[in-house]
Amino acid sequence: MFRLVIRRILKNKLALSSLMFILFLFLLAISAPFFAPYDPYEINVYKVLEPPSKEHFFGTDELGRDVFSRIIYGSRVSLKVGFIAMGIAILTGTLLGAIAGYYGGLLDTLIMRIVDVMLSFPTLFLILAVVAVLEPSIYIIMIVIGLTGWMDVARLVRAEVLSLKEREFVLAARAMGSASMRIILKHILPNALYPVIVAATFSVGGAILIESGLSFLGLGIQPPEPSWGGILSVGKDYITVAWWMSFFPGIAIFLTVLSFNLLGEALRDAFDPKHWADE
């Protein structure tokens, strides 16, 4: 089955190019010093707000720093926040969803009410409130984005568990005296894996979008650390004289999020047995 899914992804050109782009981004983030032509923190007062040229592909910013290099380094922040926030959201959602679905009863009601409560907050309000109360730092941002993004996963896992727990293989495991946690971990969750992988892929893109929005508002990654939203945030003040400062980081965010969304969509199709008939 797994090989079938990989084959389907490889055949889908859009998904394949998204995957390549994401891998490329990883490479860029890991070996940023190698790819970046300049030091992202290096200030050069003689080269302030220069338009894109051969020396500075994406121009320079208000302190003469190379925008291209800053965008390359900025990919570190985006990927870190995207993946760790996703991890937190998926772990929390899977755990709570599985408990709610498997044990049912009061525990289920309680967890699902928490989901309802969390869903009634405009997410950005909640995140901004937490970030405003605590000092904004990359760790706080990862945790907050993760803890405000687990509800859909919880619902999804709960629904899967509900439909799986009465199936014969689970009943058999229970009849053989397996502990509940072991049944959940070994028998139920692996069967709910695919929708969770799809949700995880989408949530990386979502988290990157939120982080860039926070940094854009000045409540995310703090300068001088380069982040895409942060570059944009300064760029907007110079937008009439230096369009490149806001244009390129926006494109970077867009392409990255788009890649994760396209990959998620392709994975959803690839995991869906309804589509296998045409192979």
Place this chain on the structure above:
Amino acid sequence: MLSYLIRRLLLMLPILFGITLICFIVINLAPGSPAMLQDEFSPKASPEAMEALKKLYGLDKPIHERYFNWLKRVITFDLGKSFVDGRDVVEKIKERLPITVTLNLLSLIFIFIIAIPIGIYSSLKPGSFFDRSLTVLVFTGFSVPTFWLALVCMIIFGVNLGWLPISGIQSIGAEALPLPERIIDWIKHLILPVTIMSFAGLAGMSRYTRSSMLEALKQDYVRTARAKGLPERVVIVRHVLRNALLPIVTLLGLSIPGLIGGSVIFESIFSIPGMGQLFYASAMSRDYPTIMGILIMGAFLTLLGNLIADIAYFIVDPRIRVKKDV
């Protein structure tokens, strides 16, 4: 209807309780918690405001007692006074709320008017050029950072082409204009923010309409309607559309928290004096009472939107009415 409404309202109570609990937890996250009020944290707070706030939270009492005391005040719409200017938070929210609600309603209407026809049209010819363009629109809508899109549109339509104003909701001196001109001025100011606010919702909604239509087109009653020789138009409008649009009512309700949350970003970018802008300013100046007030207000608006969507669903779908009333 009445019994449904009562049950629905009762269900909201535990959620409202949970909302206040989370707001309280968020504010108490502040490092060095209650002591936060005393010193460097809010240099802008006047001593009187701090005294009032200390009393409001009853800082000497244990945390659960503080929570219930605070809750009692919230229930009576006493959200405390702002650190920044010492005014009642309720008053501050009240003067900002109409603008935000209007903008969000306009966006919802805009989404409704545009997305549904797009979704219907592309579902009728799946795989066509139009349908594939919709897919592109959907993925762009989900992936584009809207604050960036707002900046780009401001530069193109506001600065370079000079077609639309880029900030505020009316021109300076607009009060002096006769009414029709004032309305035109107002509309001009709203075109950019409303279009961009709607963009993500537009993409999601048209995609949802499309799949909902495709699902309904497969049903047996559609085949029956065709078999009895009804013209295609009647089949689509009377049989497919009616059933396909039902779930969309709920989806409109669900898109409210995203819209309200987005108002923080859009109102800051377009300098619109609404609740989102107030929230942003409060977050920047750590005006805790106002942050808390708007947080509760945002959640409350979401609940209200969901309630309205549920009631609308109840009215348009006879199946629910029958099931629930039995």
